[in-house]
Amino acid sequence: MRVAGLHARASLRELMRMPGYVVPTLGFPTMFFLFFAAPGSDDDATTLMVVFAGFAVLGVAFFQFGVGIATERATPWERYVRTLPVSPTQRFGGRIISALVFAAAAAALVLVAAVLTTSADLRAPQWGQLAVALLLGSIPFALFGIALGYLAPPRAALPIANVVYLTLSYCGGLWTTPDELPDAVQQLSPYLPTRALADTLVGIARGDPIQREAWLVLALYTGALLALAAWAYRHDEGERYR
Amino acid sequence: MTAVARLEGVSKSFGQVCALDDVSYEIPHGEIVALLGPNGAGKTTSLSLLLGLRRPDRGTAQLFGDDPTRPVTRRRLGTTPQEMAFPGTLRVDEVVDLVRAHYAEPPSTESLLGRFELGALGRRQTGGLSGGERRRLAVALAFAGAPELVVLDEPTTGLDVEARGAVWQELRLFVSSGGTVLLTTHYLEEAEALATKVVVIDRGRVAAAGSVDEIRARAGAGRISFRREPLPSNLAGDVSEDGDRVVIHASHPEEVVRQLVHTGARLQDLDVRPLPLEEALRLLPRGS
Numbered sequence: 001m002r003v004a005g006l007h008a009r010a011s012l013r014e015l016m017r018m019p020g021y022v023v024p025t026l027g028f029p030t031m032f033f034l035f036f037a038a039p040g041s042d043d044d045a046t047t048l049m050v051v052f053a054g055f056a057v058l059g060v061a062f063f064q065f066g067v068g069i070a071t072e073r074a075t076p077w078e079r080y081v082r083t084l085p086v087s088p089t090q091r092f093g094g095r096i097i098s099a100l101v102f103a104a105a106a107a108a109l110v111l112v113a114a115v116l117t118t119s120a121d122l123r124a125p126q127w128g129q130l131a132v133a134l135l136l137g138s139i140p141f142a143l144f145g146i147a148l149g150y151l152a153p154p155r156a157a158l159p160i161a162n163v164v165y166l167t168l169s170y171c172g173g174l175w176t177t178p179d180e181l182p183d184a185v186q187q188l189s190p191y192l193p194t195r196a197l198a199d200t201l202v203g204i205a206r207g208d209p210i211q212r213e214a215w216l217v218l219a220l221y222t223g224a225l226l227a228l229a230a231w232a233y234r235h236d237e238g239e240r241y242r
Numbered sequence: 243m244t245a246v247a248r249l250e251g252v253s254k255s256f257g258q259v260c261a262l263d264d265v266s267y268e269i270p271h272g273e274i275v276a277l278l279g280p281n282g283a284g285k286t287t288s289l290s291l292l293l294g295l296r297r298p299d300r301g302t303a304q305l306f307g308d309d310p311t312r313p314v315t316r317r318r319l320g321t322t323p324q325e326m327a328f329p330g331t332l333r334v335d336e337v338v339d340l341v342r343a344h345y346a347e348p349p350s351t352e353s354l355l356g357r358f359e360l361g362a363l364g365r366r367q368t369g370g371l372s373g374g375e376r377r378r379l380a381v382a383l384a385f386a387g388a389p390e391l392v393v394l395d396e397p398t399t400g401l402d403v404e405a406r407g408a409v410w411q412e413l414r415l416f417v418s419s420g421g422t423v424l425l426t427t428h429y430l431e432e433a434e435a436l437a438t439k440v441v442v443i444d445r446g447r448v449a450a451a452g453s454v455d456e457i458r459a460r461a462g463a464g465r466i467s468f469r470r471e472p473l474p475s476n477l478a479g480d481v482s483e484d485g486d487r488v489v490i491h492a493s494h495p496e497e498v499v500r501q502l503v504h505t506g507a508r509l510q511d512l513d514v515r516p517l518p519l520e521e522a523l524r525l526l527p528r529g530s
Contacts, residue, residue: 006343010332017331017367076325080383083293083323084344085316 003086007094012101015064025063025102029056030109034117036175041118047177049114050122050130050201055174056106057134058194061141062148062165064099069149070157073236088233099142100135107134122205129204137197140218143225150232173198193221245304246271246391246422247292252301254287261287263446264301269391274413274423276437278430278523284446285426286324289395292424293321305391317345320389324396324426326380330369334360334379337368338386345387357412358382359405373400381409385416392416394425398432410436430519442523450523458517464495465517469510477501491517 015021029052037048072078081091114120122130145161152160169175171185172194181189189195199214248268254261262284269275277285290296291303294310308315328337335351342348355361358378363371371379377400384392392413398406413423413436427433433440433454440457442450450457466479467489473481478501479492492498495514502509 003344006340010329010336010340013336014329014331076323076327077329079295080321080323080326080380082295083316083319083321084341085313085319085387086344087313 001093004090004093004097007086007091008097008101011094011098015098015102025059026106026109029053029059029106030113032175033110034113038114038117041120044177045114045118045120046122046205047202049111049118049120050205051174051177051198052114053107053110053130053134054137054194054197054201055169056110057103057138058141058169058174058197059165060099060103060106061138062145062161064102065095065142065145066148066152066161067145067157068095069146070152070154073150074154096142103134103138123207126204126207130201133197133200133204137200137218140193140221140225141197143222143229146229147225147232150229150236168192168194171195177202193218196221244271245269247305247310247393247424248303249288249291249298250302250304252288252291252298252303254284254291254296254298260446262291262298265443265446265448266301267441267448267451269422269424270439271422272417272420273438274417274425274436275439275441276433277424277426277441277443278433279443279449283443285443286395288443289393289424289426293319293393317387318390320384320387320392322380322384322392322394322397324399326376328368328371328376328379330367332368333364334366334368334371335364337379338364338383341383341386347388348386349388354382354386357385359408374402374405377401378405378409381412385412389421391422391424394423396426396428399428406432430523434519440519454519457523458519459493464492464514465521466490466492466495466498466512466514468512469508471508471510473507474501474505487511491521 032055033048033052037052038045041048144164148157148161148164171181171189172178172192173181173189174194174197178189178195178198196214196217200211200218203209203211203214245268248266250266252265253263265284265288267275267288277288279285287296291298292305292310294303294305294312294316297303297311303310305315306318310316310319332340334355338351338354342351342354348354351364352361355364358381360375360378360382363375363379368376368379377398381394381397384394397413398409401409410432413425417423425432425436437454440450440452440454441448442457467484467487470483470486470488473488477490477492477498478494479490479498482489482491490498499509499512499514
């Protein structure tokens with residue numbers, strides 16, 4: 001745990017000193033919210049706030065895991081770190097802690113911007129539920145990011161992550177609310193993990209009971225993506241470290 | 243003498259390419275072992291097996307008598323990879339601190355940086371280091387955990403003469419205080435100056451192993467030269483001409499000289515000297 005913390009601290013330091021990473025990762029979802037969601041929002045301000053918070057957390061899951069792993073995996077530094085007495089679990093622990101910090105910051109920015117500029121608001125227990133839902137709901141996406149990081153060539157990871165991130169976010173209803181999507185997208189949407197995430201978040205915003213079906217979908221995706229991520233990780237080890 | 247690390251009958255292929263074919267060598271405690279061989283011979287691949295970065299297809303790789311792919315096995319190991327780039331925005335002292343934190347009794351960051359003449363660079367971001375400074379930091383990191391064995395892949399490539407001498411000095415000091423070193427090098431003079439034992443790898447096989455003297459003895463121990471004159475045809479050596487002189491590389495130069503004296507050769511300006519390791523390696527019988 002101590003070693004995982006040290007790796008997290010090093011990774012946070014490294015990233016914090018790269019404005020080119022920090023500003024877009026943290027600012028992009030908030031900017032999107034302020035441009036496209038906040039104007040004209042009224043009754044649905046709270047719903048829009050929570051789905052955009054989901055959008056923000058997803059970005060960190062895709063980019064910090066996916067793009068981060070893909071670009072690091074080919075570096076001499078990564079090869080060197082693998083000769084240190086550190087286990088893969090400790091390294092993943094470090095990655096997760098550092099991603100959590102960024103995800104929390106990105107989501108907090110959206111929430112603050114929404115509360116300040118729109119009529120969005122939640123009751124105290126709802127804020128707590130939102131935090132838990134964002135944390136649990138982002139797990140399958142972090143796993144997808146890990147799989148992408150180990151499967152995609154370093155230069156391809158960023159464009160792939162972008163396309164998947166934006167497409168899934170839109171089709172899942174993280175930029176509008178799920179029921180405002182065009183018909184064609186509505187047909188596809190229920191099968192997407194982002195839609196399940198959106199449903200859980202919207203449920204919390206509306207004070208509905210727990211969205212069992214959406215959570216089940218997320219759990220299924222988590223299982224499948226865990227298998228894919230584990231396979232991708234071992235495949236990488238196999239290719240380069242047999 | 244106990245072996246700190248050993249490869250036993252290891253083979254390793256990458257697709258169709260066989261990088262190592264039934265390679266065995268060991269690193270005895272307290273020695274400086276130099277791994278020599280041309281580019282692509284399999285030196286770095288064999289190191290990656292000892293460091294737990296890869297697993298052999300066949301055979302076993304052992305580090306401190308244990309499996310190198312287990313993180314705990316690597317607690318007494320320090321490494322310097324052939325190429326090194328650090329996370330560019332981290333400072334030198336931050337990188338050193340991160341690496342030190344993996345070990346039980348690391349030396350202080352200041353003393354480590356001081357030993358490798360990096361003392362003034364602690365607050366510098368690693369992205370701004372020169373090639374030589376990066377190389378020295380990479381070597382310094384191998385010592386960040388007070389290791390018992392350091393494995394250095396071409397530790398002095400790209401260093402100037404002075405910095406190379408300083409690294410040599412550190413390695414000798416390390417061994418005299420009970421450490422063990424395995425290094426690869428392209429510089430034969432580095433192996434000659436530093437190594438107590440040499441393992442020659444060529445095309446994925448161990449071509450020769452032993453002390454520098456033994457390798458030299460096996461390869462052909464001496465170089466004889468004298469003013470040109472007619473020679474008998476059955477000399478036990480490799481004859482060539484250099485200007486007005488005859489040059490003979492021979493595994494037993496004294497026998498060649500005896501033979502020449504018997505045939506009444508004049509041997510004007512006779513010169514007999516041991517072969518530099520570089521020439522000795524070139525004369526090694528393949529696959530011996």
